[in-house]
Amino acid sequence: MTSTAHRRHPVPQAAGVCAAALLLLGACSSSASDADPGTGSPAKPSGTVTVFAAASLQESFTALGKRFEKEHPGTEVSFSFGGSDSLAAGITGGAPADVFAAASPRTMKVVTDKGDAVGTPVTFVRNQLEIATLPGNPDRITSLKDLTRPGVKVVLCAKEVPCGAAAQKALHSGGLTLTPVSYEQDVKGALTKVELKEADAAVVYRTDVKAAGAKVEGVEFPESAKAVNDYPIALLRNASNPTAAKAFIALVRSAQGQKVLAEAGFLKP
Incomplete structure (x- = not known):
């Protein structure tokens, strides 16, 4: 979509006005880039x-x-x-x-x-990480270490994505190694895998667990404090x-x- 920005063109009298205000008030409060050229007052957002x-x-x-x-x-x-x-x-x-x-x-x-x-x-x-599990937490996941148990299908964000890099940092701080069933390109993708029951758990942000409501259950873990x-x-x-x-x-x-x-x-x- 095309947007229109307010831009101020140089006005010859502006320097004098600003200098006078500086003497009287100690500062020039208006910014050339954010002022309406007609009034000199701050431009209103539009577009x-x-x-x-x-x-x-x-x-x-x-x-x-x-x-x-x-x-x-x-x-x-x-x-x-x-x-x-x-x-x-x-x-x-x-x-x-x-x-x-x-x-x-x-x-x-x-x-x-x-x-x-x-x-x-x-x-x-x-933002801080949290484990998202299936509703009711049927696999009884209570810690980051529980995600390494055989048979538990876990999803992580890709390592180059911030939530993935944070998960790797948390795992490292706990001395844990985890092989996920998939790496997702963003945190919503990882969470969706659990919501669709294609995975048992995912390491995501606490904000995403909260936004998902009853679709998942959140599990806090201490290692997350090392990866905020x-x-x-x-x-x-x-x-x-x-x-x-x-x-x-x-x-x-x-x-x-x-x-x-x-x-x-x-x-x-």
């Missing part, structure tokens, strides 16, 4: 903002997207959810996006190393709608946004 976000953010970001559209009439938030590594590859390959929210600093680094992010990404939440993932968010260099992008990031980091994320099971940054 479509495209957000690339880790699959584990789907439920909470969808809710925040609806809130954003309600607070800013005339805007639309378009999401692309998936494995952070795939999203990062898309961004560095030229896929059009305004905001990137990754499930690990490592995948965000792929984007920043290519110069495709503006400024320094900010961690806005953290930080989630960074950033404005992208080639954003077509930077004004709306900045406003969406501000909502995610606001008290309202943090409340929605906390209710989904995310940890404070």
Whole structure:
């Protein structure tokens, strides 16, 4: 979809006005990139903002997207959810996006190393692993070690995906080796295998277990504390709608946004 961003063109009088304000108030509060050229006041978000976000953010970001559209009439938030590594590859390959929210600093680094992010990404939440089992936990799985028992069909996220890298770190911290029946490209794919009863258990995020409700049962394990993932968010260099992008990031980091994320099971940054 095509979006229209508000952009401010240089105004000759702007420097003088800003200098006067600096003398009287000690600062110039307006930003050239975020000001309406007609009034000089902060530009209002409009048009479509495209957000690339880790699959584990789907439920909470969808809710925040609806809130954003309600607070800013005339805007639309378009999401692309998936494995952070795939999203990062898309961004560095030229896929059009305004905001990137990754499930690990490592995948965000792929984007920043290519110069495709503006400024320094900010961690806005953290997430911890949990074991998702079939409802009622028929295999009586109570620990990470139980997943190594013969006959237990376990699914993991691919090792290059943040949830997969975290699972490997947790297994290593417990001195455990696990051969899954499959590696999935994102956390939702791993969880779906359990929901469809194609696997007995999966190592996913606690937020995904919570979002699944009665479809699965969650089992906490101490090794997960050794593999907590930080989630960074950033404005992208080639954003077509930077004004709306900045406003969406501000909502995610606001008290309202943090409340929605906390209710989904995310940890404070």
